[in-house]
Amino acid sequence: MTDKIQQIRDYADSHDLSEEIEQGHWETDVADDPMITTSLRLPKSLLDWVRAQAAEQHVKPTAWIRELIEQQRSGLPDLEQRVSALEATLASALAAVPEQKTSGRGTSPPKVAAAAKAKAAKTRATRVRVEKGARENIRRVVAAHIQHTKKK
Numbered sequence: 001m002t003d004k005i006q007q008i009r010d011y012a013d014s015h016d017l018s019e020e021i022e023q024g025h026w027e028t029d030v031a032d033d034p035m036i037t038t039s040l041r042l043p044k045s046l047l048d049w050v051r052a053q054a055a056e057q058h059v060k061p062t063a064w065i066r067e068l069i070e071q072q073r074s075g076l077p078d079l080e081q082r083v084s085a086l087e088a089t090l091a092s093a094l095a096a097v098p099e100q101k102t103s104g105r106g107t108s109p110p111k112v113a114a115a116a117k118a119k120a121a122k123t124r125a126t127r128v129r130v131e132k133g134a135r136e137n138i139r140r141v142v143a144a145h146i147q148h149t150k151k152k
Contacts, residue, residue, distance in 0.1 A: 040065075057146070083138060083142065086138050090135075093130060094127060
């Protein structure tokens, strides 16, 4: 191999390459935003943690770090912020469903009291159903986010 390299050196040293250079062409198909390699110094414990986080998502550590940086640049909320927002929405939705109370003093006629109890039970069942559905939706969003992240 070194003989071949030496032959190329000898040829370049003893010949005028200007005509060959003129016949060449410039590469114009280049990426708009090419990937650049950079060096990042991290403590070993932090790098071990980054590697573990990336492994959980089945991506390389550099891809995991790049994704975090891109999320910050684009202003997209992270998973924890998204789940918090969903929980806040759930809490406000549950607060909008009125809590029915029945009178325990016996002042209402029996039929009215029974109807009030039935309505309160129905309202509680609705609240439980809404809360259960909302929690299931949160689980689906989290699972979808995890699947989306694994595909990258």
